[in-house]
Amino acid sequence: MNLISKILYKTQKISQLISAIFGVFLGFLLILTSSQLFTDFKNIIQGSEQAIGSQFLVINKKISLLNTFNIGNSSFTESEIEEIESNPCFKKVGKFTTNKFEAQASIQFPIENTYTEIRTDLFLESVDDDFLDIKPKDWHWNTKVDEIPIILPNDFINLYNFNYAPGRGLPQISKSTIKLANFKIEIRGIGGNSVYKGKIVGFSNRITSVLVPYTFMEYANKIYGLSQYNNESLRLIVEAKNNELSNVQNYIEKKGYEANSELLKNGKIANLLQAILSIIAFFGAIMIVISVSSLILYIQLSITRSKFEIETLLKLGFSHHKIIQWYAYKIAFVLALVYAINVIVLVFIKSQTNALIETFGFEAPKVLNVYVLLSSFLILLIIWSFQIIAVYRQIFKLALPLKN
Amino acid sequence: MLNSAKEPSIRFANIIPKPLIEVHLEKSIFKSDFAFECGNWYQLIAPSGKGKSTVVGIITGTRGDFNGDLFIGEINAAKFKYKQWSEWRSYGCSAVFQDLLLFPQLSGFENIFLPLEIQNQGSTKKISKSEIELNKNKVKEWAEKLGILNKLDQPIFKLSHGQMQRVAILRALNRKFKWLVMDEPFSHLDEVNTSVAIDLIINEAKSQNAGIIMTSLNSKDLMSGFELITI
Incomplete structure (x- = not known):
């Protein structure tokens, strides 16, 4: 150790230094961990969205009391659809x-x-074939055919099999059986009455x-349409982009629409997670600010102690x-140490959370996120320059002849 | 500039320290154009409170609270930046301060060796072991003459004030300098040690072709070969 170091080391108070550094370490760990976990979870959520494929949502306007009294209008206008x-x-x-x-x-x-x-x-609906989750081979109709192919919601057959049939003493019906059954569909309207055969060709989970x-x-x-019905769209089916679910969620909430929200669960979880992790990161940031100022105070104090x-x-x-x-150099060494220990602790935390994530059947990235590491290094660099500025200010004062 | 072979003169151009404006009504080295010339030895004698330490403070660049201009060589010291002050203090003028400014935790040897390390700060290569050994032998010789050789391994805070004063003198001598500026350097020394010390100082100043500025309280302390200046 050279003499200069020997002189300046004399006035360091290790206990104070350690407590100041510990604050920086903890604040930094909070920010680092929350941002790393956030990128991990985001990866998982996006991955599962991609596994599911495109997200189809059926949206409608919320029904309020006004609608009950026929005042409000729950149909989408053309401009809303365009939007x-x-x-x-x-x-x-x-x-x-x-x-x-x-x-x-x-x-x-x-x-x-x-x-x-x-x-x-019957309340029948039609939608463009592109939006169907199944494409049965009998799914077509023309005027020469008197048999209408029908797709039922899966929920209907479940409702029948598990609620209605047992209560009434009726037999439960499998999906393949119900496809064999022949319905009669009677239609009445302005153009007269007709009877068609109905044939169930498939079951949809989506609609x-x-x-x-x-x-x-x-x-x-x-042919049969009654004039009192107009051509309004009460419900829309939309295909959402895979990675935009949380934005879709926000949009739907902002516009006051409703969606079959099961599909938006991932988006909601992502939002919730983001909120929680940003709160943690926020406290981490506060801790860093406090502990960095305490580190600056420590250094100022140590310079004051070393004034002689x-x-x-x-x-x-x-x-x-x-x-x-x-x-x-000393501050850089201390901060580099903080960074190194932080990364080691982060690797440990990540191995733990990865294990946890895998028990839920997901897969998280094995390595730390490069951007998290880089940006945290940048933060340390900024902290370091703040410290150096504080040191500069104090020592410059001592270096020139005293004017007063 | 300061590293040139020729030592710079130190010129007080109408300097008056602000705290002494009321004290000094007549011309002395204050309030006049006074130059300390290269290679000469000066002894400033004045009672307390007349500004002896202030002169040392002004020359070493620790005090800036004066009117007028200080010229070091041809350059007005008001234009000095941090770098020039550092150069002037490390190569130009070597000082024995009245309050000594030794590092209490370091040993006498370490204190005496420090200016060499400071003079070496600009260079990338370390001072070699043999250089250190050579220097240590010279310092030991000096310390033996001054009777503090057995104290040099102890931390400074264990020494008496007189012993500290001798360490401070050795620290000022153990380096290259163009001016030796000493503020009452013998105040705690007996006559024998004082005469040994002044011999060492004069020898070293001669060998380095340097000027000396020394302050004293009493005119009876006047050393031979020194130009007397009363403030």
Whole structure:
């Protein structure tokens, strides 16, 4: 150790230094960990979105009391639809076409030599084929055919099998059986009455409507449609971009729409996680600010304690640059140590969270995020320059002849 | 500039220290144009409070609270930046301060050796072992003459004030200098040690072709070969 170091080391108070450094270390660890975890979780969420494929959402306006009294309007206007179409979160937007005629479906079950008939009003909808999650091979219709292919929501068949049928003593029906069943579909409207055969060709998870081919819907609305129905879109189906789910979520909330929110869960989780992690990072930032100022205070204090030594060194001709350099090296060493220990601790934390994430069946990146490491290094560099500025200011004062 | 072979003169151009404006009504080295010439020896004698230490402070660049101009060589010291002050203090003028300014935790040897390390600060290569050994032998010789050789390994705070004063004198001598500026350097020394010390000082100043400025309280302390200046 050279004499200069020996002189300046004399006035250091190790306990004070350690507590100041510990603050920097802790604040830094909070920021580093939260940003690393955030990138990890973001990766997972985006990954699972990609695994699912495109996200289709059915959105509608919220029904309020006004709608109940027929004052409010819950249909989408053309400009609203255009706005959604122009939003970069969405790939495409489709309208639902509903039946403007009355329709009833009936089916008969043979039970103990008699027939039990289930009869229900039908609310049919059509949507562009692009938005369907299944493409049954019988899914087409033209005017020469009197059999209408139907896609039922999966929820319907579940509702029947697990709620309705057991309560009524009716048999449960498998999906393949129900495809064999023949419905009667009776249609009444301005153009008269007709009876069609109905055939269930598939089950949709995506759309909770009774779907018929668009060609049929267009034809039937033209022939039987009642004038009191107008051509409004109460619900829209949209295809959202994979990585925009949280933006979609925000957009839908902002506009006061509703969506089948199950699909947006990932987006919601991402938002929640982001909120939690930003709070942690915020406290980390506060801690860093406090601890950096305490580190600056420590250094100022140590320079003040070393005032005699520094002044004497200057009076003997020692360059103030060398003294500032001495402090700069020591602070750089301390901060580099903080950084190194932080990275080691972060690697440990990451191995733990990775293990946790894997128990949930996800896979997180194995290595630390480069940007997290780089930006934290940058923060340290900024902290370092703040310290050096503080040192400069104090030592410059001592280096010139005292004017007063 | 300061490293040139020719030592610079030190000129007080109408300098009056601000705290002494009321004290000094007549011309002395203050309030006049006075030059300390290269290679000459000066002894400033004045009672307390007349500005002896102030002169040392002005010359070493620790005090700036004066009117008038200080010229070091041809250059007005008001134009000195940090670098020039550092150069002047490390190569130009070597000082024995009244309050000594030794590092209490360091040993006598370390204190005496420090100016060499400071003079070496600009260079990248370290002072070699043999140089250190050579220097140490010279310092030991001096210290033996002054009777403090057995004290030099101890930390300074264990020494008496007189012993510290001798260490401070050795520190000022153990380096290259163009001016030796000493503020009451013998105040705590007996006559024998004082005469040994002044011999060492004069020898070293001669061998380095340097000027001396020394302050004293009493005119009876006047040393032979020195130009007397009363403030």
